[in-house]
Amino acid sequence: MPPLHKRSNMSLVIPFVVLALVFAVLIWGKYKTSRMVKPTPPVQQPAGQHTAVLFFIDEGGRLVREGRQMEACSGTEVCMKAVLDELFNGPVGELDEALPEGTALKGVQVVGDMAVVDLSRDFSEEAVSGSSAEMAAVYSIVNTVCVNFPSVSKVKLNIEGDEKAVLKHLDLSDPLAPDFSLEQSPAPLPADPAASSPKNDARKGTK
Known part of the structure; x- marks a missing residue:
């Protein structure tokens, strides 16, 4: 029969050995994890966008272009409806809506x-006199369609x-081609200050 003190020592050593083995396994696992090359998560690319040109009016009633960011779409009719929906939603800036x-x-x-x-019938019944x-x-409507869809040269407007x-x-019986003469005229360029400077004026009879 082994001495009592040796058995006591063994009972104390075994838990320490087991605990040391557990820590060793955990440390080794973390080491392996840190050494592994983690796959780079795929980067989600933003959906394609494009700028649509919408026609609203200014205070003087002239047509003015406004750009609008649009999500990518497929199919001419689907994309045209999306652009017109934006037109019907109205301007986001200081312009006014041209539609009744x-x-x-x-x-x-x-x-x-x-x-x-x-x-809808409101287009004719609620039209401003x-x-x-x-x-x-x-x-x-006509200009918005034709500018954004170059393959379209004319627009037929029906009501209900x-x-x-x-x-x-106006008679809407026939298709209409775009009319860009209704747009606001571009602002004139500022005059060159140097051109009107007194020192550049030719003064006859002076030296």
């Missing part, structure tokens, strides 16, 4: 080089499916 209040987009169809845009206001409302719709001053 309550006008809604009913549908869009592309036939060859022509876009057919169907509008005056030929200039009607022109601005009509060509805010009516292909022979007539406003108070």
Whole structure:
């Protein structure tokens, strides 16, 4: 029978050995983990965007272009509807909306080089009185479509499916080509200060 003190020593040593082994396994695991090359998580690329050109009006009733960031889309009709939805949502800056209040987009169809845009009845019933206001409302749509979709050269506007719709001053029976003469004229460039400087003026009879 082994001495009592030796058995006591063994009972104290064994837990320490087990604990040391546990720590050794943990440390080795962490070491291996730190040495492993971690795969780089894939970077999510932002969805493609493009800038659409929308036509609103200024205080004088002239058409003015406003850029709008748009999400990428596929299909001419789908993209055209998205652009027109933005137009119908109104401007984000200081410009005014050219469309009559309550006008809604009913549908869009592309036939060859022509876009057919169907509008709600509010487009005719809520139109601001005056030929200039009607022109601005009509060509805010026509110009927006043709500028953003170069393959489209003309736009047919229907009202609730009516292909022979007539406003108070405009006949919408025929397709319309864009009219950029309705846009606001660009501001004149500032004069060159040097050109009007007194020292550059030719003064006859002086030395």
